[in-house]
Amino acid sequence: MIQIEHLHKSFGDLDVLEDVSLNIHEGETLAIIGQSGSGKSVLMKHIVGLLSPDRGRVLVDDVDICSVPYERLREVRKHFGVLFQGGALFDSMTSEENVAFPLEYFSSRSPAEIKARVAECLELVRMPDVGPKKPAELSGGMRKRVALARAIALEPKYILYDEPTSGLDPKTSNTIDELIQQLAEEMNVTSVVVTHDMHSVFNIADRAAFLYGKSLHWVGPIDAIHNRDDPVLDSFVTASEYHVGTHPTASSPS
């Protein structure tokens, strides 16, 4: 379980997050939604200690990651897989080497076992043939899927996704959504998906947390998100649907 408590963060004069509190429960898929620049990525980076809060704290399985020594933080991070916005694949390595990288460092597998696990992960993200290719030879969607394979290689307990579908065509977006769902179900991971793609939110999330005006404006289950009494949330949800061009009720999974 991840507990974010009264988190404040500013960069110089720019206050990005003010008093944000949020609990992320075991096994759920939580979407963090909000406009570009609202601080979604900043919030996500606090969950893995890439940024430290000015005030407040973040607990991961009851460990306060903001105050633990760096060596302990490194241990906590091994429970996480993170899919960064652009994939963040190491561009000096091939896809295979990228996926093998965490395995070589943090598992006691033999080279043959690593090879098998790499193939398995690439298979899982439906990219079995890109192993020898370098990231520069792949499209944006392919890169994200290889990056996802790398993120899940060590079977993390938590997976964080930063805009997993942004900049992708609708078909690839759907594939990514399916993968996120599949991983949540088969590996029973806890997922946090940062996105402004409402279509995707309806596809995959159990709950949503809406960042607006530096704090969490609304947190609740997905089926309560059409809230006519909350004009700010409602206009965000409606505007997003309009842009995606799909009506959520028509495409939401059963």
Next chain:
Amino acid sequence: MGRAFASVREVRTYWTNFITQMVRIGVESIPIVALAAAFTGAVLTVQTAYQLQTSFVPNTIIGSIVVPSMMLELAAVITAFILAGRVGARIAAELGTMRVSEQIDALEVMGLNSISFLILPRVLAGVVMFPALYIFACLIGIGGGLGIAEAAGLLSTTEFIEGARQFYQPFDPYFGLIKSITFGFIITSIACYKGYYTQGGAEGVGQSTTEAAVQSCVFVLLADLALAVLLL
């Protein structure tokens, strides 16, 4: 058990990274350093001969001036300036790109210490390879001086070497080595710092790269003066 395996692998990767950086910083810089050193040695010899031509000092003095100049100052500084551009800019651009494309965050999130993984091998390689390149530049530079002296008939190789021996101070090459180790540390650590803390996309990478090259030249000059004042 798993930890033990991981640390063996970690050590192996750090070693591989270190070797890769030694090749990039050192071996790949050999041609340009050789070129610059040979020409500097040759030009220095010709110009020294020109400055002394109407005086009544013996020809051997040319060797006495050229060799210590190379050892004390030129070999180290020329190598440093070339590598500030070649190595400093490359390191800053590489790490800067890794920063803005979140590759450094990805390393951190996996549980790696990105500083020791990325910065340590580069700075260490700089500290090891700069003195090696300095020795190489000294030899090539003096060789360039000798070559042109023979070719242009300024003085013979024997006279050149005799001159060099006459005023030779055993501390000279050590001083050059101390300089080159310092310069190697300055250039790689400034470049790593600039690259590692890059902000703001492609523009930021460009800025880090320029700053790394310019600032390391400035700090090399300052260190050069400081060492001369302190140690000579």
